[in-house]
Amino acid sequence: MILIDKALEKREAEKNPIRVAMVGAGFMGRGVALQIFQAFSKGMRLVAISNRNLGGALRAYAVAGINNAAPVQDLNALEDNVRKGRFSVTEDAMLLCRAEGVDAIFEVTGSVDFGAQVAMEAIRCGKHLIHMNAEMDATLGPILKKYADRAGVIYSFCDGDQPGVQMNLYRFLKGIGVKPLLCGSIKGLHDPYRNSVTQESFARKWGQKPYRVASFADGSKISFEQAIVANATGMRVMRRGMLGPTVPTPGMPLSEAMRLFPIDELLKNPGAVDYVVGAEPAAGVFIIGTHEHPLQKQYLNCYKLGEGPSYMFYTPYHLCHFEAPNSIARAVLFHDTTLAALDAPQVDVVATAKTNLKKGQIIDAMGCFLTYGQCENSNTVQNERLLPMGVAEGCLLLKDIVKDQVLTYADVRLPKDRFSDKLRSEQDLCFHAEQGKEN
Numbered sequence: 001m002i003l004i005d006k007a008l009e010k011r012e013a014e015k016n017p018i019r020v021a022m023v024g025a026g027f028m029g030r031g032v033a034l035q036i037f038q039a040f041s042k043g044m045r046l047v048a049i050s051n052r053n054l055g056g057a058l059r060a061y062a063v064a065g066i067n068n069a070a071p072v073q074d075l076n077a078l079e080d081n082v083r084k085g086r087f088s089v090t091e092d093a094m095l096l097c098r099a100e101g102v103d104a105i106f107e108v109t110g111s112v113d114f115g116a117q118v119a120m121e122a123i124r125c126g127k128h129l130i131h132m133n134a135e136m137d138a139t140l141g142p143i144l145k146k147y148a149d150r151a152g153v154i155y156s157f158c159d160g161d162q163p164g165v166q167m168n169l170y171r172f173l174k175g176i177g178v179k180p181l182l183c184g185s186i187k188g189l190h191d192p193y194r195n196s197v198t199q200e201s202f203a204r205k206w207g208q209k210p211y212r213v214a215s216f217a218d219g220s221k222i223s224f225e226q227a228i229v230a231n232a233t234g235m236r237v238m239r240r241g242m243l244g245p246t247v248p249t250p251g252m253p254l255s256e257a258m259r260l261f262p263i264d265e266l267l268k269n270p271g272a273v274d275y276v277v278g279a280e281p282a283a284g285v286f287i288i289g290t291h292e293h294p295l296q297k298q299y300l301n302c303y304k305l306g307e308g309p310s311y312m313f314y315t316p317y318h319l320c321h322f323e324a325p326n327s328i329a330r331a332v333l334f335h336d337t338t339l340a341a342l343d344a345p346q347v348d349v350v351a352t353a354k355t356n357l358k359k360g361q362i363i364d365a366m367g368c369f370l371t372y373g374q375c376e377n378s379n380t381v382q383n384e385r386l387l388p389m390g391v392a393e394g395c396l397l398l399k400d401i402v403k404d405q406v407l408t409y410a411d412v413r414l415p416k417d418r419f420s421d422k423l424r425s426e427q428d429l430c431f432h433a434e435q436g437k438e439n
Helices: 002-013 027-039 054-063 075-084 093-098 112-124 134-151 162-175 200-206 210-217 220-233 254-260 263-268 294-302 324-334 378-384 419-438
Strands: 018-023 044-050 088-090 104-107 128-131 155-157 179-187 272-277 285-290 310-315 347-353 371-377
Touching: 002 324, 018 027, 018 093, 018 324, 027 044, 027 054, 027 324, 044 054, 044 075, 044 093, 044 324, 054 088, 075 088, 075 093, 088 093, 093 112, 104 112, 104 324, 112 128, 112 134, 112 419, 128 134, 128 324, 134 155, 134 220, 134 347, 134 419, 155 162, 155 324, 162 179, 162 220, 162 285, 162 310, 179 220, 179 263, 200 210, 210 220, 220 272, 220 347, 220 371, 254 272, 254 310, 263 285, 263 310, 347 378, 371 378
Parallel strands: 018 044, 018 104, 044 088, 104 128, 128 155, 179 272
Antiparallel strands: 179 285, 285 310, 347 371
8 A cells, every 4th residue: 555655646647547447336336436536536547337237337426426427338439438538337348348548447246157257358358357256256266367367467356355455464474474374354243044034124224235235144255255365375264164163252352262263273284264253353354373483472472462372463444445446556556466366276165055945946146045155175176066156046956955055066957158157167177187187
């Protein structure tokens, strides 16, 4: 952040702002649009927004104080508006990816299949792709990163949301010589059987969609988020679904909640991702780290972090859209990735029955009534052909499944000719074959 502000001021002085186009204009997209215009107006411009209905895109601009955005239907009109400093809205997200003069695409739809189509088109057209789509990244991130590397562009999750905040803290700790043992997130509630009806009133209060809110409560969202942290760090999960301890006393400080994790086991392993329920601070992320040097341990004790061998570091908040533009600037100005898979996937999210399922049912969306997601180590997912949560929606059940059973590819029929399924097959083949050669 210290570098970003001055670099953006320089771009503004040179009359060469970063030109961003955004795909998605829902609850979080509106916040990102407002933040770009309000806090990043020097050095960055949101030149176009695509949404499946123009009203949503126009609303996102209006929230940010822009009331003259023009609808466009073809590439020439969009590029002309970009050149002239005008703002555009469109239902065709691919126009944004193809337009000259656009430096980066910010994707914030939450859709696995559509998000992947946007990502691939942006990469094909030489655009940096920054996103707030953990569902897509946990399902297809490694192969998308591979394509981006070949094209010489950045593919990255963003600052602000929990995974990005964890990675910022992770890089900070590694930079000062502390070895991260566990990357974690803080939850206030975890109930895998919550659904879009149980969370309706809470969603209405905050102007969000009930099924989205339910995916937070049932553990699917945190599973996607921790999976992408694992893939970006090389960490694993200690068991299917993670440990996810609930503190015995509500509001227990994180420094004490650290004892709920098996520290001796963590000290022997390459690292894990997980979460805790009910600790204070009530939001944000944490990392349990260690240091081997005896003198540095004395210093850490002097600095009130305790005697070790493990130490708690945390960020007591995550500010989502407030920080998201930082990652756009990092990508365009410094070619820096906030968070993306290192290489082969380490952790996947697998679809699990939320209730007894019946043959012939079509699996509904995340956060609805039929499935919830759990983290599982990718080698197990491959060996047992477990069904990724990111491809479960729309699948036809071929047999009855009992509550809490993890689904496999053999249990379902995939929708026909779906882009994300083809890309997932390519990812499985690519990395599974590479791991087979190494073994």
